[in-house]
Amino acid sequence: MIAAHGISGRQACKTMRFPRTTFQYKPKPKDDEEVINQLEQLVEKHAAIGFWQSYKRIRRKGFKWNHKRVYRVYTQLRLNIRRRAKKRLPARAKQTLFQPETINQVWSVDFMSDSLWDVASSDC
Template structure:
């Protein structure tokens, strides 16, 4: 399944390369014209957030999002929203997989085994 932003990119490429109309490209790729023309407003704070996250995770390999966000909020006093910080954290592919410890299977003691 193709994601919406990928469909938008395909529509933009078809308009640029093949010279078809925007309306036709949007209908062909099932993208609204508003989505086709949308330009995100990137702020300078987003680069500052990403710089902080990269700096924190390089020094501490086992820091997940929670520790990073708590450090930025409580220690550094940054006012950023957790949803915004998490979005940037995921875009940087810093999300850690938390592995649970596997327990060894132990054999039952001889006295508990059936004869």
């Protein structure tokens, strides 16, 4: 429209109801070489540390990258370490319940309450 009708970019955007900022936007390539180098150095030294420890060490070195940028590079480099699986109890072997063969072979006691003395009948 600008070349065909010879109007300015501002007028063309206004006519098309198109934001000028979108028209003027020029994408910047992401330069993450420094972040990649720092993360690779940390992984070589400390293989078992996770993202947050890596990020904190980078910040302590004086770099001011935010955690979102560092995390994006961290995941692109596939540095996500697998966490140990939760320790689980071994599966129990199922056993059938014991059924007594005769009367009085097995006894059990069912306690509804347990006390050393009865408060109501004591002679205090």
